[in-house]
Amino acid sequence: MMGLVTAIGFWSPTIASAFPSRSSEVCTLSDDPLTAGVESIASAGIPGPLAVLGTHGRALIGGREDSKQLLPVAVAAEWDKGRVVAVGHGGMIAADALKHPGTCRFVQNSARWLAGAEKAKAGVLNNAAMIGALSDAGFDAQPLQGAWQDALSNYSFIVVDSHSIGEKERPAISQYIRNGGGLLTAGLGWGWLQLHPGKTIHDHPGNLLLSDCGIAWCDGTLDPTDNGAFKVIPLSPQLCAPAAMDALEAAANAKAALEPQAGVTLTAALRVIAPNHPLFQRALTLLSARQDSLFVSKDKPLRRTDGVSRVLLALQVELERQTPADRVRAHPASAAFPGQVPADAARVDQTIELDMSVPQWHSTGLYAPPGAVVTVTNRDEAKGCSLRIGCHTDTLWHHERWDRVPDVSREWPLTQSVTTAASAFGGLVYIEVSSGRSGTAHFLVSGAVQAPRYVLGKTASAEWVSSRQAPGPWGELESGKVIVSVPSQVLRELEDPSAVMEFWNKISDAHATLATIATQPDRPHRFVADVQISAGYMHSGYPIMTHLDAANDMVSVERLRKGTWGLLHELGHNHQQADWTFEGTGEVTCNLFALHAIDTICSPKPGDRGHEAVNKPPKLGEYLSAGAKFDAWKRDPFLALHMYVQLQRAFGWETFERVFAEYRALPKKDHPKNDADKRDQWMARFSRACGKNLGPFFQAWGVPTSEAARQSIAGLPEWMPEDWPVK
Numbered sequence: 137m138m139g140l141v142t143a144i145g146f147w148s149p150t151i152a153s154a155f156p157s158r159s160s161e162v163c164t165l166s167d168d169p170l171t172a173g174v175e176s177i178a179s180a181g182i183p184g185p186l187a188v189l190g191t192h193g194r195a196l197i198g199g200r201e202d203s204k205q206l207l208p209v210a211v212a213a214e215w216d217k218g219r220v221v222a223v224g225h226g227g228m229i230a231a232d233a234l235k236h237p238g239t240c241r242f243v244q245n246s247a248r249w250l251a252g253a254e255k256a257k258a259g260v261l262n263n264a265a266m267i268g269a270l271s272d273a274g275f276d277a278q279p280l281q282g283a284w285q286d287a288l289s290n291y292s293f294i295v296v297d298s299h300s301i302g303e304k305e306r307p308a309i310s311q312y313i314r315n316g317g318g319l320l321t322a323g324l325g326w327g328w329l330q331l332h333p334g335k336t337i338h339d340h341p342g343n344l345l346l347s348d349c350g351i352a353w354c355d356g357t358l359d360p361t362d363n364g365a366f367k368v369i370p371l372s373p374q375l376c377a378p379a380a381m382d383a384l385e386a387a388a389n390a391k392a393a394l395e396p397q398a399g400v401t402l403t404a405a406l407r408v409i410a411p412n413h414p415l416f417q418r419a420l421t422l423l424s425a426r427q428d429s430l431f432v433s434k435d436k437p438l439r440r441t442d443g444v445s446r447v448l449l450a451l452q453v454e455l456e457r458q459t460p461a462d463r464v465r466a467h468p469a470s471a472a473f474p475g476q477v478p479a480d481a482a483r484v485d486q487t488i489e490l491d492m493s494v495p496q497w498h499s500t501g502l503y504a505p506p507g508a509v510v511t512v513t514n515r516d517e518a519k520g521c522s523l524r525i526g527c528h529t530d531t532l533w534h535h536e537r538w539d540r541v542p543d544v545s546r547e548w549p550l551t552q553s554v555t556t557a558a559s560a561f562g563g564l565v566y567i568e569v570s571s572g573r574s575g576t577a578h579f580l581v582s583g584a585v586q587a588p589r590y591v592l593g594k595t596a597s598a599e600w601v602s603s604r605q606a607p608g609p610w611g612e613l614e615s616g617k618v619i620v621s622v623p624s625q626v627l628r629e630l631e632d633p634s635a636v637m638e639f640w641n642k643i644s645d646a647h648a649t650l651a652t653i654a655t656q657p658d659r660p661h662r663f664v665a666d667v668q669i670s671a672g673y674m675h676s677g678y679p680i681m682t683h684l685d686a687a688n689d690m691v692s693v694e695r696l697r698k699g700t701w702g703l704l705h706e707l708g709h710n711h712q713q714a715d716w717t718f719e720g721t722g723e724v725t726c727n728l729f730a731l732h733a734i735d736t737i738c739s740p741k742p743g744d745r746g747h748e749a750v751n752k753p754p755k756l757g758e759y760l761s762a763g764a765k766f767d768a769w770k771r772d773p774f775l776a777l778h779m780y781v782q783l784q785r786a787f788g789w790e791t792f793e794r795v796f797a798e799y800r801a802l803p804k805k806d807h808p809k810n811d812a813d814k815r816d817q818w819m820a821r822f823s824r825a826c827g828k829n830l831g832p833f834f835q836a837w838g839v840p841t842s843e844a845a846r847q848s849i850a851g852l853p854e855w856m857p858e859d860w861p862v863k
Contacts, residue, residue, distance in 0.1 A: 180227025190350025
C-alpha cells in the first residue's frame with residue numbers, strides 16, 4: 137500500500153512512513169528478448185526521455201541526456217497480467233523509422249513479447265506502415281476503426297500513440313492491459329507541453345494512462361547515441377528510478393558522492409511522479425533533513441558531483457508547484473537569482489488592459505516577490521488567458537553545472553474569476569493570451585511590486601525617471617515590435633530609452649523587410665538575459681535567450697548601431713524558413729538577416745560587416761584545393777556563408793527579397809519535399825531571380841544539385857564571381 141502525502145508544504149513536507157521494498161534487480165538488459173538482434177533503433181524528430189518508476193519495468197535503450205549520462209528512450213513494463221512497451225517519440229514507430237532494420241526488428245520483438253506468442257492478432261491505430269511491419273512478421277495486423285476501444289478483446293495487443301488516448305479510451309485500455317492485453321505506444325513530453333500551455337507533465341495522456349504501470353514520459357530532450365540512431369548497449373540499473381533511489385539513500389546516509397547516472401535518473405523521475413508515489417515519499421524523507429540548506433548561485437554552482445543536493449533541489453522545485461499559494465515561501469536561492477525585492481517595497485493593486493488580438497506574453501510592469509501571494513481578478517471573464525511569473529523560461533536540468541535553480545518560471549491558467557498564485561523564486565508578472573482571441577480584457581493584479589518599465593510612445597521622460605528606480609530586480613524596455621528584459625541595475629542609469637527602442641524597431645523592420653513579411657509582427661519579439669541558459673551562448677525562440685553580458689548591448693543604442701552580431705543572428709533564426717534552409721545551413725541562412733541589418737541600418741567601422749569571420753572569410757582556396765567536399769562545407773558555417781555573400785555582392789539584397797517572397801507565395805504542392813529538393817529549388821529560383829545560370833557556381837562550391845535542376849536554368853547565361861578562380 138502506498139504511503140500518502142496528506143499535505144504538502146514547500147518547507148515542511150509531511151513524510152509518510154510506509155516505504156516499498158528496495159530492489160535493484162531491475163533494468164537488466166542481458167539477453168532481453170525485446171532487443172535481441174537489434175543493434176540500434178532510429179531516432180525521429182527530437183525524442184524525449186521516459187522514466188521507469190516500478191520494479192516491474194526496465195529500460196531497454198538509452199539516449200544521451202548529456203555527453204556522459206543516459207535516460208531511457210525505450211522502456212517495457214508488466215502491468216498486472218498485461219505488458220507495455222513505450223518509446224520517446226511518435227515518429228520512432230512510424231513509417232520512416234520502420235525502414236530502419238533495427239527499428240523493424242525491435243517492433244517485431246516487442247509484438248512477440250506483448251502477445252506472448254509468435255503469431256497473434258494486433259490492432260493498429262492510424263499507422264499503415266506498422267501494419268505492414270507486423271504482417272511481414274506473421275501477425276494478423278488490422279486497423280483500429282470506429283469505437284475501437286470497445287472491441288479490444290479481439291486483439292492480443294494494440295499499437296496506439298499515447299497522444300491519441302483521451303478520457304474516452306483510457307479506462308478501456310487500462311482494463312484491457314491489466315487483464316492481459318499488450319500495448320506498444322509512443323509519446324513526447326516536451327512537445328506535448330509546448331502544445332498545451334497551462335498543463336503539466338502529469339497531464340500528459342500517456343502518463344494519465346500508465347502511471348500505475350510505472351512508466352512515465354518526462355520533460356526534456358535526448359540526443360541519439362549512434363549516427364542519428366539509438367544504439368542498444370548494456371544499461372546501468374540506475375536508469376530505473378527504484379535502483380537510483382537506493383543509490384541516493386546510500387549516498388545521503390553515508391554523506392558520500394552520488395553516482396551521476398542515479399542523479400540524472402532521479403532528477404527526471406521526481407518531476408513526473410505523483411506525491412503519493414513511494415519513490416517520492418522516500419525522497420521526502422531525505423529532503424526533510426536538508427531542505428533549508430539547498431542553495432545554488434553562479435558563485436556556488438551545483439555540479440554533477442553534487443548529486444544528492446541536485447536531486448533534492450529538483451524535489452523542492454516539484455513540491456513548490458504543488459503547494460498552495462499561501463504556503464509557498466521564498467527559496468533561499470531566489471536571493472541570488474532572479475533576485476531580492478526590498479522588504480519595504482510597496483505592494484500595489486494595478487488594473488491591466490489587454491489587446492486580446494496580440495498573443496503570448498503581455499508585460500504588466502509588475503514584479504512578484506519570491507514567496508509572495510499575487511492575486512489576479514479576471515474582470516471580464518476572458519477566456520484563453522494565464523498568469524506567468526518569471527521571464528526566465530529556460531530549464532537547465534541537463535547541464536553538468538547549475539548556476540541557478542534549473543526551473544524558475546511559473547504559469548497558472550486564469551480560468552476562475554479570482555486566481556491566487558505564488559512563486560518561490562519570484563519574477564516579472566505577465567498575462568499570457570492564447571492565439572485567436574479578439575477584443576480587450578481587464579485584469580486586476582494585486583500583491584506585486586512595481587518594476588522598471590518603459591513603453592515607447594507611452595512612457596513620458598518624467599515617468600521614466602521614476603519608473604527606473606522601481607524596486608523590482610528586473611525590468612523591461614518595450615516597443616510594439618521588440619521587448620527586452622534585463623536586470624534593473626542595467627536600466628537605472630539609462631537616460632533615454634526612446635532612442636534604444638526606436639533602433640530596436642529598425643532592427644525588427646530590417647529583418648522583416650528581408651523576409652518579405654509585415655513589419656508589424658503578430659506579437660513583439662522578446663529578448664531575455666539570464667545568468668545561464670539551456671543551450672549555447674544565445675538561442676532563438678520566444679523569448680530569445682542571452683547571457684547577462686548581452687544586457688548592456690540590449691539597452692545601448694551606440695552598441696546596437698555598431699551591429700551586435702549575436703542578437704541579430706538569433707533574431708535571424710526566428711525568421712528562417714525551412715524551404716530555403718537545407719542541411720548545413722541552419723547556422724548560415726540566419727546570418728543573412730544579421731548581414732542585411734548591418735548593411736542597411738547599422739554604422740560599423742569601414743570594412744566591418746559585423747563579424748571577423750565575414751570580414752576575413754575562411755580560406756576558400758584551401759577548401760577548393762581539397763576537393764570542395766560538401767561535408768566540409770556543411771561543417772563550416774562561415775565558409776558556407778561566404779557563398780551567400782558572393783551572391784549578395786553580385787546581385788544585391790533585393791534579389792534575396794524576391795526569392796524569399798517567391799517561396800512564401802508557393803502553393804503547398806510546390807514546396808520542397810526533401811533536402812535535395814531544397815538545394816535544387818534554391819539554385820533554380822535564385823538563378824531565375826538574378827537572370828543568371830548558377831549551376832556552375834554551385835558545382836564549383838561542391839553543393840550538390842540534380843542534372844534536372846541544372847537543365848531547367850541552362851538557357852540563362854552562366855555566372856561565376858569576378859575573382860574566380862580563387863588563387
